Amino acid sequence: xxxxxxxxxxxxxxxxxxxxxxxxxxxxxxxxxxxxxxxxxxxxxxxxxxxxxxxxxxxxxxxxxxxxxxxxxxxxxxxxxxxxxxxxxxxxxxxxxxxxxxxxxxxxxxxxxxxxxxxxxxxxxxxxxxxxxxxxxxxxxxxxxxxxxxxxxxxxxxxxxxxxxxxxxxxxxxxxxxxxxxxxxxxxxxxxxxxxxxxxxxxxxxxxxxxxxxxxxxxxxxxxxxxxxxxxxxxxxxxxxxxxxxxxxxxxxxxxxxxxxxxxxxxxxxxxxxxxxxxxxxxxxxxxxxxxxxxxxxxxxxxxxxxxxxxxxxxxxxxxxxxxxxxxxxxxxxxxxxxxxxxxxxxxxxxxxxxxxxxxxxxxxxxxxxxxxxxxxxxxxxxxxxxxxxxxxxxxxxxxxxxxxxxxxxxxxx
Amino acid sequence: xxxxxxxxxxxxxxxxxxxxxxxxxxxxxxxxxxxxxxxxxxxxxxxxxxxxxxxxxxxxxxxxxxxxxxxxxxxxxxxxxxxxxxxxxxxxxxxxxxxxxxxxxxxxxxxxxxxxxxxxxxxxxxxxxxxxxxxxxxxxxxxxxxxxxxxxxxxxxxxxxxxxxxxxxxxxxxxxxxxxxxxxxxxxxxxxxxxxxxxxxxxxxxxxxxxxxxxxxxxxxxxxxxxxxxxxxxxxxxxxxxxxxxxxxxxxxxxxxxxxxxxxxxxxxxxxxxxxxxxxxxxxxxxxxxxxxxxxxxxxxxxxxxxxxxxxxxxxxxxxxxxxxxxxxxxxxxxxxxxxxxxxxxxxxxxxxxxxxxxxxxxxxxxxxxxxxxxxxxxxxxxxxxxxxx
Numbered sequence: 001x002x003x004x005x006x007x008x009x010x011x012x013x014x015x016x017x018x019x020x021x022x023x024x025x026x027x028x029x030x031x032x033x034x035x036x037x038x039x040x041x042x043x044x045x046x047x048x049x050x051x052x053x054x055x056x057x058x059x060x061x062x063x064x065x066x067x068x069x070x071x072x073x074x075x076x077x078x079x080x081x082x083x084x085x086x087x088x089x090x091x092x093x094x095x096x097x098x099x100x101x102x103x104x105x106x107x108x109x110x111x112x113x114x115x116x117x118x119x120x121x122x123x124x125x126x127x128x129x130x131x132x133x134x135x136x137x138x139x140x141x142x143x144x145x146x147x148x149x150x151x152x153x154x155x156x157x158x159x160x161x162x163x164x165x166x167x168x169x170x171x172x173x174x175x176x177x178x179x180x181x182x183x184x185x186x187x188x189x190x191x192x193x194x195x196x197x198x199x200x201x202x203x204x205x206x207x208x209x210x211x212x213x214x215x216x217x218x219x220x221x222x223x224x225x226x227x228x229x230x231x232x233x234x235x236x237x238x239x240x241x242x243x244x245x246x247x248x249x250x251x252x253x254x255x256x257x258x259x260x261x262x263x264x265x266x267x268x269x270x271x272x273x274x275x276x277x278x279x280x281x282x283x284x285x286x287x288x289x290x291x292x293x294x295x296x297x298x299x300x301x302x303x304x305x306x307x308x309x310x311x312x313x314x315x316x317x318x319x320x321x322x323x324x325x326x327x328x329x330x331x332x333x334x335x336x337x338x339x340x341x342x343x344x345x346x347x348x349x350x351x352x353x354x355x356x357x358x359x360x361x362x363x364x365x366x367x368x369x370x371x372x373x374x375x376x377x378x379x380x381x382x383x384x385x386x387x388x389x390x391x392x393x394x395x396x397x398x399x400x401x402x403x404x405x406x407x408x409x410x411x412x413x414x
Numbered sequence: 415x416x417x418x419x420x421x422x423x424x425x426x427x428x429x430x431x432x433x434x435x436x437x438x439x440x441x442x443x444x445x446x447x448x449x450x451x452x453x454x455x456x457x458x459x460x461x462x463x464x465x466x467x468x469x470x471x472x473x474x475x476x477x478x479x480x481x482x483x484x485x486x487x488x489x490x491x492x493x494x495x496x497x498x499x500x501x502x503x504x505x506x507x508x509x510x511x512x513x514x515x516x517x518x519x520x521x522x523x524x525x526x527x528x529x530x531x532x533x534x535x536x537x538x539x540x541x542x543x544x545x546x547x548x549x550x551x552x553x554x555x556x557x558x559x560x561x562x563x564x565x566x567x568x569x570x571x572x573x574x575x576x577x578x579x580x581x582x583x584x585x586x587x588x589x590x591x592x593x594x595x596x597x598x599x600x601x602x603x604x605x606x607x608x609x610x611x612x613x614x615x616x617x618x619x620x621x622x623x624x625x626x627x628x629x630x631x632x633x634x635x636x637x638x639x640x641x642x643x644x645x646x647x648x649x650x651x652x653x654x655x656x657x658x659x660x661x662x663x664x665x666x667x668x669x670x671x672x673x674x675x676x677x678x679x680x681x682x683x684x685x686x687x688x689x690x691x692x693x694x695x696x697x698x699x700x701x702x703x704x705x706x707x708x709x710x711x712x713x714x715x716x717x718x719x720x721x722x723x724x725x726x727x728x729x730x731x732x733x734x735x736x737x738x739x740x741x742x743x744x745x746x747x748x749x750x751x752x753x754x755x756x757x758x759x760x761x762x763x764x765x766x767x768x769x770x771x772x773x774x775x776x777x778x779x780x781x782x783x784x785x786x787x788x789x790x791x792x793x794x795x796x797x798x799x800x801x802x803x804x
Contacts, residue, residue, distance in 0.1 A: 055750055055751055056753075056754045092750045092751075093746070093747070093750055094746050094750040094751070094753065096746065096754075098706060099608075099609070099702065099704055099706050099707075100700055100702050100704070100706070100707060101746075103700065103701065103702060104474065104477075104700075104743070105746075107470055107473070108470060108747065111468075111469070111470045112468075112470060123607075124607075124608060125607045125608045125609070125704060125706065128608040128609075128611045128612070129608075129609075129611055129702050129704070131611070131612060132611060132612045132613075132614075132701055133701075136622045150533050188595075188598050188599065188606075188607075189598060189606060189607035190534070190601060190606045190607050190608050193534065193601050193606065194533075194534060197534075215599075217595065217598070218607075
């Protein structure tokens with residue numbers, strides 16, 4: 001490279017050397033021990049909690065409803081005097097549907113706002129991004145969404161379903177209905193791919209055949225090919241792990257191909273009341289969903305929750321499973337703190353085991369070992385009014401088993 | 415979009431004006447000023463910022479500086495070379511993944527597999543293409559050389575065929591999209607949408623320790639300053655003038671006997687190397703690399719920072735990238751519900767009233783005060799005192 005001039009290179013090299021020397025000064029101090037971890041600020045008469053949801057980007061449509069549910073729970077708690085005599089002060093941050101932003105905001109909530117706990121995250125990717133932040137700072141996250149299991153962080157409480165509380169019961173239901181073959185359709189990301197691995201292991205052990213497995217990119221609206229493959233496979237049922245907007249395109253295509261819930265039912269695990277509204281009930285009539293809670297779930301606790309939510313956010317707003325799980329998570333945190341008698345994270349964790357709450361979905365119990373909660377599985381059917389009505393439930397809360405250790409067919413999965 | 419793709423309106427490199435000081439003395443004075451500016455920047459990054467900012471803010475600054483490194487490269491390729499690269503995320507990602515793969519393997523220990531592979535991949539042994547990354551002697555050079563090699567391969571094909579303008583921009587963007595699909599599809603070996611997360615150590619240093627986070631910040635600041643020196647040398651060399659000439663009149667340069675394809679290729683490869691280094695340093699600073707960081711949207715955001723700062727200048731892209739990233743954090747903390755509108759408004763204002771970016775503010779100020787000492791803002795705009803601001 002004769003194009004460069006030698007003296008300049010020399011000057012550049014010298015400055016680089018100087019810079020590196022400065023860097024060396026920085027690293028020398030690395031052996032001094034500074035303890036990581038910031039404790040929550042509980043000095044005043046309020047205690048802050050963090051709300052970490054996407055208010056912008058593709059996930060906003062779902063996560064805003066979760067934020068609303070958390071706010072409702074905070075209000076209810078403040079109305080009865082707060083936690084340990086302190087009013088709860090919510091600090092909201094926007095995760096912006098961007099996983100590193102979640103990590104940045106989590107760090108901000110913990111180290112700048114010094115919150116006692118954080119509620120939020122939706123996608124597995126956002127949870128994976130913030131997990132090291134919470135573990136490093138020894139701070140608490142309450143994660144309210146059903147997910148793919150195979151995780152157990154000491155600083156995360158999982159209040160949504162793990163696989164044995166949603167997907168496995170869904171498969172049990174199909175098997176009981178005499179379905180011998182399934183077709184797997186999902187969005188291309190971690191949850192569907194992991195869920196489908198579990199489904200294939202289940203099918204192999206239970207005499208079911210998986211006739212096909214297809215993934216569409218997140219946000220894809222092109223389902224002609226996939227629906228044709230599903231149709232020509234003459235499968236008994238479809239297991240759907242598509243997320244968000246893709247469901248709209250998939251079910252429109254599905255219906256226009258002449259497939260119905262009677263001829264070839266679809267079990268969906270990511271379609272709740274909010275999504276039904278967006279897809280349109282004419283495309284979803286009588287299709288199945290697997291969750292732990294529906295707006296129609298009977299019980300006084302749910303009637304109170306639905307009424308309070310509609311009073312605050314509007315009569316046309318439905319309640320859904322992730323919202324309910326988020327709402328429950330705030331109340332569970334309150335119960336844990338009150339049992340522990342302090343906001344200190346380690347003591348709150350120690351107090352968690354056996355905490356119960358009469359939730360809208362029924363009684364839930366915290367399992368201290370896995371930090372998941374025992375929940376009742378419910379299979380629902382989409383009605384013409386856009387609501388989902390239960391057609392089957394597990395009868396009692398299912399103990400969480402994120403690594404599926406109690407299922408012989410799942411050995412080797414984790 | 416046309417405003418972005420169109421030919422740069424801001425600068426042409428003019429001859430040294432007649433009547434100024436003799437060229438030799440002038441050059442020496444310029445170099446002195448550049449060195450002084452450089453020292454100021456170094457003092458700011460190494461002394462002021464660590465004293466003023468909390469650990470959390472400093473780690474955010476480290477992240478911004480990584481984005482600024484990409485911006486330096488984009489400034490060369492786009493601002494100086496006229497190649498609108500909407501796919502720098504690919505090179506950023508290659509560097510980031512190369513570094514993260516090594517750090518994951520180092521965390522797992524010799525012979526072990528990273529945690530996510532056991533969960534999602536159910537592999538019995540490490541895939542072949544992961545193995546070399548266990549060695550830092552392979553992984554570290556790879557963070558820069560791998561993106562440069564990819565850019566070289568792609569650039570040789572594209573520039574020889576005289577693909578340019580909007581076609582080049584679309585092509586580079588398609589590459590970013592393809593890379594994301596590839597990474598997401600290979601979940602068992604790449605971590606899928608989650609990417610590579612939960613990175614504990616950085617060459618034996620525990621990244622959870624704030625002191626080591628500070629060290630990472632210093633490494634990043636030093637690298638950024640190094641890249642700025644490199645970029646300045648490149649821009650001021652005869653090659654740099656040739657690059658601007660290719661940008662402004664590719665056919666004329668060809669008729670003069672040069673090969674515009676190789677001139678562009680060098681700038682493109684250098685920009686890719688810078689993006690790769692930025693990606694590699696982003697990993698210890700932020701602790702994550704994922705497809706969401708390297709797809710179409712982040713690739714465009716790299717370019718937005720450069721456009722806001724002023725693409726044809728040396729410092730403009732750096733300041734623009736840092737300013738955009740900082741505004742994003744500050745606005746979203748203050749107005750979590752509406753910050754995206756405010757950010758959009760800021761972009762509109764810059765494009766509408768400062769098409770040359772923030773750096774053109776300086777040029778404007780200088781044009782107003784023409785009586786001031788000559789070459790006052792030399793770091794911003796070298797050797798271009800006769801330029802016109804459109």
